[in-house]
Amino acid sequence: MNPLLRLWHHATDHRRRIVFAVITSILNKLMDLAPPLLIGAAVDVVVRQDDSFLADAGIATVRGQVVTLAVLSAIVWILESIFEYLYAVAWRTLAQRVQHDLRVEAFAHVMSLDQSVFADASTGSLMAILNDDINQLERFLDRGANEILQVAVTVLVIGGGFFVVAPDMAWWAVAPIPFILVGSMRFQRLLEPRYARVRERVGDLNATLAGALGGVATIKAFTAEPREIARVEAESQAYVDANDEAIRPSSAFIPLIRMAILFSFTAILVLGGFRAIDGTLEVGVYSVMVFVTQRLLWPLTELGEVFDQYQRAMASTRRVLDLLYSAPEIVDGPLRLDGPVRGDVALHDVRFAYPDGGVVLDGVDLTVPAGEMHAVVGSTGAGKSTIARLLLRLYDVTGGAVTVDGIDVRELHVTDLREQFGLVSQDVFLFHGTVADNIAYGAPGASHEEIVRAAKLAEADEFVAALPQQYQTVVGERGQKLSGGQRQRIAIARAILSDPPVLLLDEATSAVDNETEAAIQRSLAHVSQGRTTIVIAHRLSTIVAADRIHVLDRGRVVESGTHDELVSTGGRYAKLWAVQTGQPAVDLTT
Incomplete structure (x- = not known):
């Protein structure tokens, strides 16, 4: 379906505004086309006087006819100005409302999409749709829609008027229009894929810029500034080249239209002049035809710019609507939770594979009774973090089931499910805002006292108190003003404040020093009491006190037990423990 029709079907809340804007544009153009007719009537009065058209209409005196024309001109000009004001406000307001609603709706839809979308699509390409495409x-x-409407009204009204007053001459006036319209449609088809490539290049450029800005510390550390500048230059040049491919044909459009207009205007000027000299065409009608021919055809020169703008907008509209109508695979289940769950978590013969990768989990069975602390350990790539994603239902299992209190998570409303978990991950994300804002992110109505209590439990209060504005200190984008350990403790405070039945720690201490790890361990000992805690760990020293430890290897649980039990059996866990505690090297492949 044409993107404009798709937008019409989608923008149900704005249809009244659209109709009003269209009507005011049409009325403005009708008033704009009236002055040439009044000029022709004035010429008719001066030349024919008592035999003029207005005399036949019942205005006897020549002076009365002139005054009548003056009054009509004033009315037309006033109405034209009123309708111009109305359509300008209507279209601009509509443009702002549509872009606002589309951006919010598209962002809300993006938030509902599966995690796999964010793995496959770059942040820059999504930003290009949410920002650049909607702005296009x-x-x-704001401007182009009104111009298309006014050109169409001009063609219909003046072309129709020509056939009424001088049908034999009208053909010369309208002859170029079919060629111009056919040429416009051909240009439209020619430009459409070119502008689609322009929008793609914008997404690539935004992705490159976002990646470079997000990794600026790494770039500087490896003195890679010249390489990144070269990458940005290459992407920017690709964007320029894509625009050049569209600019050249679109720029040729107006000169071709001018040639068609020259033909038609010359024909009316010469042939109409001959008829006026012969007395077979009224002078007033001739003057109107000469003047109006330009009014009829000259606006068509703007079709090049308008179609250029139209193609850019439609390419953008298609991308926005394609995003809006992309359906998430992870949808709400039919069951709602009335309150917190007990916290019984289990994986039953769980199998999982990412869409573009091999099998990650292959028949995992794991049970965590409510109130206990269980740990999941294993070497890199064993599937530990995948278990966390399945518990939060960021992905769905490809086989088996994940249950909470015996209920398959696919049966639950997604929001209800995720509210049962408090997540602290290795890659802590802090928003650009204050320390208090970030701690209260999961509980936005929390009081200052509650925020401070959570920070104390997370052993964050001491360093927060030393910050320049304490809890009102702005942490910077992604928390850049804080150390890794400080960010981790704020993340723990955030999880504590949300008070979830299940605490999920995904490598929460893997990137901190020993002192910070000890502080985090103390805070976790407090917050894990009375709630189910699942620790996904690389450092085995952090999970020695766990009620049960599950060892993953190649997507399967190969061992389960307490720390002492697993060390004494001499299996996979014992070998990992030996490596981390500095004991003689062991072969982890056996």
């Missing part, structure tokens, strides 16, 4: 549509609605 806004610019078209």
Whole structure:
């Protein structure tokens, strides 16, 4: 379906505004086309006087006819100005409302999409849709839509009027229009894929810029600035080249239209002049035809720019609507939770494979009774973090089932499920805001006292108190003003404040020093009491006190037991423990 029709079907809340804007644009153009007719009537009065058209209409005196024309001109100009004001406000307001609603709706939809979308699509390409593409549509609605309407009204009204007053001459006036319209449609088809490539290049450029800005510390550490500048230059040049491919044909459009207009205007000027000299065409009608021919055809020169703007907007609209109508695979189940769960968590013969990868989990059975602390350990790539993603239902299992209190998570409303978990991950994400804002992110209505209590339990209060504005200190984008350990403790405070039945720690201490690890361990000992705690760990020293430890290897649970039991059996866990405690080297492949 044409993107414009798709937008019409989608924008149900804005249809009244659209209709009003269209009507005011049409009325403005009708008033704009009236002055040439009044000029022709004035010429008719001066030349024919008592035999003029207005005299036949019942206005006897020549002076009365002139005054009548003056009054009509004033009315037309006033109405034209009123309708111009109305359509300008209507289209601009519509453009702002549509872009606002589309951006919010698209962002809300992006938030509902599966985690796999964010793994496959770059942040830059999504930003290009949410920002650049929607702005492109806004610019078209702000100006281009009105211009297309007014050109169409001009062609219909003046072309129709020509056939009424001088049908034999009208053909010369409208002859170029079919060629211009056919040429416009051909240009439209020619430009459409070119502007689609322009939008793609914008996404690539934004992705490169976002990646470079996000990794600026790494870039500087490896003195890779010249390489990154070269990458940005290459992507920017690709964007320029894509625009060049669209600019050249679109720029040729207006000169070709001018040639068609020259043909038609010359024909009316010469042939109409001959008829006026012969007396077979009224002078007033001739003057109107000469003047109006330009009014009829000259606006068509703007079709090049308008179609250029239209194609850019439609390419953008298609991308926005394609995003909006992309359906998430992870949808809400039919069951709602009335309150917190007990915290019984289990994986039953769970199998999982990422869409573009091999098998990650292959028949995992794991049970965590409510209130206990269980740990999941294993070497890199064993599938530990995948278990966390399945518990939060960021992905769905490809086989088996994940249950909470005996209920398959696919049966639960997604929001209800995720509210049962408090996540502290290795890669802590802090938002650009204050320390208090970030701690209260999971409980936005929390009081300052509650925020401070959570920070104390997470052993974060001491360093927060030393910050310049304490809890009102802005942490910077992604928490760049804080150390890794400080970010981790704020993340723990955030999880504590949300008070979830199940605490999920995904490598929460893998990137901190020993002192910070000890502080985090103390805080976890407090917060894990009375709630189910699942620790996904690389450092085995952090999970020695766990009620049960599950060892993953190649997607399967190969061992389960307490720390002492697993060390005494001499299996996979014992070998990992030996490596981390500095004992003689062991072969982990056996």
